Amino acid sequence: MTTYDKFPTVTVQGYDDSAWQNWESIARTLHARIQQQTRTILVIDCYPGVRLAELEDNLLPRLRPTLAINVEQARQDECAVHDMLARNLTDDRVFGVLSCHQLGEFFDPARLDALQTQVNQCSEGLIVIYGPGAALVHPGDVLVYADLPRWEIQQRMRSGETGNWGAENQHEDMLRRYKRAFFVEWRVFDRHKTPLLRRADFILDTTQAHQPAMVTGEALRAGLTQTATQPFRVVPFFDPGVWGGQWMKQQFDLDPSAPNYAWCFDCVPEENSLLLRFGAVRIEIPSQDLVLLEPRALLGEKVHARFGAEFPIRFDFLDTIGGQNLSFQVHPVTEYIQQQFGMHYTQDESYYILEAEPDAVVYLGTRTGTDPQAMMDDLRRAGRGEKTFDDARFVNQIPAKKHDHFLIPAGTVHCSGAGTMVLEISATPYIFTFKLWDWGRLGLDGLPRPVHLEHGEKVIDWQRDTQWVHQHLVNQFEPIAQGNHWREERTGLHEREFIETRRHWFSEPVVHHTGGGVNVLNLVEGESAIVDSPTGAFAPFTVHYAETFIIPASVGEYRISPAACASGQSLATIKAWVRS
Incomplete structure (x- = not known):
C-alpha cells in the first residue's frame, strides 16, 4: 500500500470556527455580517474560471439583494480585447509574451462609470457586485474573494466547460487557450487579487462544483502566516502524456484505468493547490496565494529581492517506465527568453533518477564532432516526415541508473529515454521547451505535437559535446x-x-x-x-x-x-x- 500522501493538509491553529461549508451556511454567515447596516455593498470578486452561474443560482437567491450587478457587462468586447492582446498572444501555438496589463484595461470606462452610477443611486438594501474585477466598481463594505487553483481551471478548459476569460473559445486548441491563460490572464489577475486578499473579509473556495467552502480573511491570512513558518507540502497533480509510464500509477496508487501518467507536478506553487484545515472545514486555495502574501517569510529576503513574489524552484516527476522517450528538446538561454517572451530568468533544470530500468539512458548534449548544420538538416527532414532523426549519430546516450544526477543548463539538448523515473529539479518557468524531435508521434489530442526548430536552433550550445557533458553535467558528486x-x-x-x-x-x-x-x-x-x-x-x-x-x-x-x-x-x- 502506498504511503505517498496525495492530499497533504495544513491544520491551522486557533480558527476552528472561522470556516463554513455549503451555500446555505455561507449565505447565513454573509447575512449576519450584512444585517449590521441598512445599506451594504457586498463585492464578490473572482478569479477567472469561477463558475458565476453557480453563484447566481445558489448564493444570490439566498442573499435576496436589492440590486445585483455582474461586472462582466462592463468588459470590453471580445474583438477589442483580442486586439489589445495581439502582441502578447502571437501566432505561435504554444508561446506568447508575458503581459504587463492591468485588469482595468479589460473594461470599458464608460460602462464601468454606468455601473458605479447604478450603485450610487441605490440608497438602501443589499447591493451585490460580482464577477472577475467586481472590486473595480466599488471596494465593497464587505469583500469576498472567490478563488480556485490553476490546475482546476485547466480541467474546466479541457472539458470544454470554459474558454479563456472574455473569449468564447471553448473549442479552440487547448495549447492556445493555456498559452493565453499563462501569458496574460493569470498574470493580470494575480496582480489584481493580491491587494484584495490582504483586505478581504472572506475567501470563497470554489474548486469543487457545488461544494463551496468559505473562510474569514483573517483566518486565511493567519493560516498562510502559520504555513510560512513550518514544513509543508502542496497538493500534487498527475497528468497522462503520449510518452507516459506506469511507475507512478503503482507507486502512488493512481487510477489503474488510466493509460499512463507522464507528469506529476509535486512542487510548482504557481499551479498546485494548498489545503488548509480550519476545524472541520478544509479550504483549497492556489498555493500561489502563499507566495503572494508571505513572500519574505517563505522565500527569504535575498530570494524575494531577486525574484519578487515568485517561487523560483520546481520539483516534478517524469515517468517513462513502461513508457517512451520524452521529446528531444532544448530550453532557451537567458537573453533569448527575456527578449522573446518577457521572462526574467530561464528554464535551467536537472534530472535526478529515482528509478531506472536496466537499459535506461538519458540523451544529453551533442556527440563530439557533430556538424550543427548537418544535425539541423536531419531534424528538418525528420520533421517533414522524410526520415527518422538519426539520434545515435548526433546525440550522446548516457546510461542512467538509480540516484544518478544529470545537470541540464539552458542551451543543452536533452531528453530522458524510456525506462526512467525522473525527479526533475529546475527553475520554475516550465513551458519553455523547444521540441526538436518527437519521435514521429501524435499528441493525446490526435494532433502533431508542436516542434520549434526555429527557436531551438538559435539557443543550442554546440560546445556541449561528449567530453564536456561528461566533465560538467554527469554525476558531479x-x-x-x-x-x-x-x-x-x-x-x-x-x-x-x-x-x-x-x-x-x-x-x-x-x-x-x-x-x-x-x-x-x-x-x-x-x-x-x-x-x-x-x-x-x-x-x-x-x-x-x-x-x-x-x-x-x-x-x-x-x-x-x-x-x-x-x-x-x-x-x-x-x-x-x-x-x-
Whole structure:
C-alpha cells in the first residue's frame, strides 16, 4: 500500500470556527455580517474560471439583494480585447509574451462609470457586485474573494466547460487557450487579487462544483502566516502524456484505468493547490496565494529581492517506465527568453533518477564532432516526415541508473529515454521547451505535437559535446561533510544554474539550516522521515518516499530523522535552494 500522501493538509491553529461549508451556511454567515447596516455593498470578486452561474443560482437567491450587478457587462468586447492582446498572444501555438496589463484595461470606462452610477443611486438594501474585477466598481463594505487553483481551471478548459476569460473559445486548441491563460490572464489577475486578499473579509473556495467552502480573511491570512513558518507540502497533480509510464500509477496508487501518467507536478506553487484545515472545514486555495502574501517569510529576503513574489524552484516527476522517450528538446538561454517572451530568468533544470530500468539512458548534449548544420538538416527532414532523426549519430546516450544526477543548463539538448523515473529539479518557468524531435508521434489530442526548430536552433550550445557533458553535467558528486551515520554530497547544479543541490545520506538525525532562503527537498531513499525543530518551533512533520516538501526560509534550523518504521535504514534526501 502506498504511503505517498496525495492530499497533504495544513491544520491551522486557533480558527476552528472561522470556516463554513455549503451555500446555505455561507449565505447565513454573509447575512449576519450584512444585517449590521441598512445599506451594504457586498463585492464578490473572482478569479477567472469561477463558475458565476453557480453563484447566481445558489448564493444570490439566498442573499435576496436589492440590486445585483455582474461586472462582466462592463468588459470590453471580445474583438477589442483580442486586439489589445495581439502582441502578447502571437501566432505561435504554444508561446506568447508575458503581459504587463492591468485588469482595468479589460473594461470599458464608460460602462464601468454606468455601473458605479447604478450603485450610487441605490440608497438602501443589499447591493451585490460580482464577477472577475467586481472590486473595480466599488471596494465593497464587505469583500469576498472567490478563488480556485490553476490546475482546476485547466480541467474546466479541457472539458470544454470554459474558454479563456472574455473569449468564447471553448473549442479552440487547448495549447492556445493555456498559452493565453499563462501569458496574460493569470498574470493580470494575480496582480489584481493580491491587494484584495490582504483586505478581504472572506475567501470563497470554489474548486469543487457545488461544494463551496468559505473562510474569514483573517483566518486565511493567519493560516498562510502559520504555513510560512513550518514544513509543508502542496497538493500534487498527475497528468497522462503520449510518452507516459506506469511507475507512478503503482507507486502512488493512481487510477489503474488510466493509460499512463507522464507528469506529476509535486512542487510548482504557481499551479498546485494548498489545503488548509480550519476545524472541520478544509479550504483549497492556489498555493500561489502563499507566495503572494508571505513572500519574505517563505522565500527569504535575498530570494524575494531577486525574484519578487515568485517561487523560483520546481520539483516534478517524469515517468517513462513502461513508457517512451520524452521529446528531444532544448530550453532557451537567458537573453533569448527575456527578449522573446518577457521572462526574467530561464528554464535551467536537472534530472535526478529515482528509478531506472536496466537499459535506461538519458540523451544529453551533442556527440563530439557533430556538424550543427548537418544535425539541423536531419531534424528538418525528420520533421517533414522524410526520415527518422538519426539520434545515435548526433546525440550522446548516457546510461542512467538509480540516484544518478544529470545537470541540464539552458542551451543543452536533452531528453530522458524510456525506462526512467525522473525527479526533475529546475527553475520554475516550465513551458519553455523547444521540441526538436518527437519521435514521429501524435499528441493525446490526435494532433502533431508542436516542434520549434526555429527557436531551438538559435539557443543550442554546440560546445556541449561528449567530453564536456561528461566533465560538467554527469554525476558531479562532491563530498562536503560527514559524521556518525550521515554524509552530505554536493550534486550540482552547473555553475550557470542558480540552484544548488545537496544529497544527505543518513540513518541518524541530521540538522539542516535554511540559510535564510527557501529549501525544497524530496525523500529519494527510505520509507519515511520526520522533520522537526530542535527548539520545538513547529510540530513534527512526516514525509514519505518520493514526497517533495518545502521548508520556508523563516524556519531556520530544522532536523530530519528516520521515522520509527525506517529505523536502521539508510535514507536520503535531495535538497535545493537558491545560491547567494
